[in-house]
Amino acid sequence: MHNPEEKILTPRIRFSGFTDAWEQRRLGDFVVAAGVRNKDNLPLESFSVSNDRGFVPQEEQFENGGTMREADKTAYWIVEPGSFAYNPARINVGSIGYLSTSDNVIVSSLYEVFRTDESCDDRFLWHWLKSPLFAKQIEMLQEGGVRLYFFFDKLLKSEIAMSSVSEQAALGSLFDRLDNLIALHQRKCDGLKTVKKSLLEKMFPREGETTPELRFSGFTDAWEQRRLGDIAEIVGGGTPNTGNPDFWDGEIDWYSPAELGEHVYADGSVRRITEKGYTSCSAKMLPANKTILFTSRAGIGNTAILRRSACTNQGFQSLVVKDGSDVYFLYTMSGKLKRCAEERASGSTFLEVSGKQLATIEVSLPQFPEQQVIGVLFSQLDNLIALHQRKLDLLKNVKKSLLEGMFV
Numbered sequence: 117m118h119n120p121e122e123k124i125l126t127p128r129i130r131f132s133g134f135t136d137a138w139e140q141r142r143l144g145d146f147v148v149a150a151g152v153r154n155k156d157n158l159p160l161e162s163f164s165v166s167n168d169r170g171f172v173p174q175e176e177q178f179e180n181g182g183t184m185r186e187a188d189k190t191a192y193w194i195v196e197p198g199s200f201a202y203n204p205a206r207i208n209v210g211s212i213g214y215l216s217t218s219d220n221v222i223v224s225s226l227y228e229v230f231r232t233d234e235s236c237d238d239r240f241l242w243h244w245l246k247s248p249l250f251a252k253q254i255e256m257l258q259e260g261g262v263r264l265y266f267f268f269d270k271l272l273k274s275e276i277a278m279s280s281v282s283e284q285a286a287l288g289s290l291f292d293r294l295d296n297l298i299a300l301h302q303r304k305c306d307g308l309k310t311v312k313k314s315l316l317e318k319m320f321p322r323e324g325e326t327t328p329e330l331r332f333s334g335f336t337d338a339w340e341q342r343r344l345g346d347i348a349e350i351v352g353g354g355t356p357n358t359g360n361p362d363f364w365d366g367e368i369d370w371y372s373p374a375e376l377g378e379h380v381y382a383d384g385s386v387r388r389i390t391e392k393g394y395t396s397c398s399a400k401m402l403p404a405n406k407t408i409l410f411t412s413r414a415g416i417g418n419t420a421i422l423r424r425s426a427c428t429n430q431g432f433q434s435l436v437v438k439d440g441s442d443v444y445f446l447y448t449m450s451g452k453l454k455r456c457a458e459e460r461a462s463g464s465t466f467l468e469v470s471g472k473q474l475a476t477i478e479v480s481l482p483q484f485p486e487q488q489v490i491g492v493l494f495s496q497l498d499n500l501i502a503l504h505q506r507k508l509d510l511l512k513n514v515k516k517s518l519l520e521g522m523f524v
Contacts, residue, residue: 125277129521134283138524144272146236151193151201151229160194160222163213165201170213171221192222198238199231200245204265208254214242228268237281239288244276247519277524287522294515301508308501312494316451319490321480335486344453345475348408348435348446352471353428354398356389363393369426370399373411373418378505380447380498382409382420389427399427408435408447413468416461417454421447433471440484444491449479 125138154160162174195201195215201223202212215221223229232238244250253274258264278284318330326338344350353371356363369385370393376382394401402409407422412433421443428434437443456477461467481487 125524127522127524129518131283131286134279134286136280136283138277138279140275141278142272143274143276146233147230147272148233149229149268150199150231151195151223151227153190154192154194154222155190157188157190158194158222160220162189162192163195163221163223165203165211165213165223165227167206167210171201171215171217172213189222191225193225193227193229195221195223195229196231199229200238200242201227201229202266203227204267205263207266208251208258208264210246212245214238228271230268230271235281236278237284237288239292240278240284241276241288243288243291243519244523247523249276249519249523250274290522291515291518294511294518298508298511298515301504301511305501305504305508308497308504312497312501315494315497316448319493320449320452326480332486332489335482337483337486339480339482341478342481343475344435344477344479347441347479347481348437350471350474351400351402351407351432351434351436352398352412353400353430353432353434355429356393356397356399360393360396363390363396364388366390366393368394368401369424371409371426371428371432373414373429373431376409376411376418376420380421380502381423382426383423385426394427399429401425401427402434402436406437406443408437408443408450410434410453410457410474412457412470412474413463413466416467416469417450417457419447419450419453433469433474435474441481442484442487442491444495445487446479448491448494452479453477 125140127138163171164174166172193201197215197217197219199215200212201215203226205226232241254266257270257273258266259270279287315330319328321328321339328339358364364387366389368389368391370387370389371382371385372387375386389399402422402425404422404424404426409418409420409422409428410433411418411431413431422434435446437446453474457469457474458467460473460476461469482490
């Protein structure tokens with residue numbers, strides 16, 4: 117029986133057919149310690165718990181099985197299927213696992229191991245434990261000085277709003293399906309990135325060679341070494357007086373290095389300047405679809421293809437690609453350009469690469485038609501990666517929204 121004065125709660129979003137109010141409970145009402153010492157030193161497989169994968173064999177988690185591979189493991193905990201385990205020093209970053217295998221495993225004696233009674237659906241609890249709701253409990257109850265800990269006694273004091281077991285099971289199943297979809301798109305994303313990495317290695321010549329290992333049929337000519345300054349005009353930027361309101365909030369896109377991230381294209385800047393602001397400083401107008409923005413400091417070598425005419429601040433040395441060279445082909449070489457730029461960078465306060473230094477970088481180029489087909493291939497790959505990344509981000513946002521709406 118629960119105290120009638122306990123707080124009665126109802127989530128915003130529910131499955132049809134469930135109307136009972138949720139009850140606030142302590143985990144200590146239904147959680148019990150479940151670890152058994154491996155006193156007989158049984159040869160069970162050793163596991164660790166990671167924040168992204170849960171239970172992970174130590175052979176996978178650590179090179180050569182880690183330092184404890186050959187150690188005496190009589191102090192380890194035996195973990196039975198259907199149990200949870202977590203590291204009290206790393207639970208704040210999500211290092212908790214649920215053992216869904218059919219075999220017992222062992223974990224370090226540093227871990228806390230527990231299981232639930234029949235009033236709790238494990239999958240429901242699992243998703244709650246990975247949610248911001250549990251993170252708030254950790255923040256309130258953890259203890260320590262330099263390093264914070266969340267020991268088992270604190271877990272038992274944590275509070276959770278709970279529904280009937282049948283509603284818990286429905287919620288656990290829903291979030292399991294969402295996690296499976298998220299994992300699917302993550303695998304597709306990672307797989308495409310691996311394909312791209314492999315193609316970059318095989319479709320561009322290795323150091324000292326003049327032809328790549330893999331190329332489209334019909335192309336046999338050797339690639340030529342060219343300086344970057346020969347195939348692109350390198351253009352710096354400038355900043356209008358920030359104290360003059362006449363120079364700002366105009367119609368001209370004006371980029372800063374912080375705006376470049378994982379996106380291939382730059383479609384619009386955070387801040388814009390006026391015509392007066394543009395003429396007042398050293399910023400130069402960069403043409404759309406011919407320019408690769410290239411950061412020269414505060415993170416050297418971040419790139420994006422400019423989709424509409426714009427200018428930048430002085431944290432760029434952008435590449436305006438000349439006729440006879442393909443923009444996307446050159447953009448595909450961003451990794452090499454970044455490494456070469458970092459090697460040439462100098463400065464006492466912060467590293468910076470100049471336009472003259474960039475211009476000396478040597479790149480290997482095929483004839484223009486081959487550049488175009490390579491550019492198209494990598495453009496299609498990048499579009500696929502971006503598509504799965506958008507789906508992944510959308511699913512994560514859906515999950516976040518549902519966690520907020522379906523849990524209390």
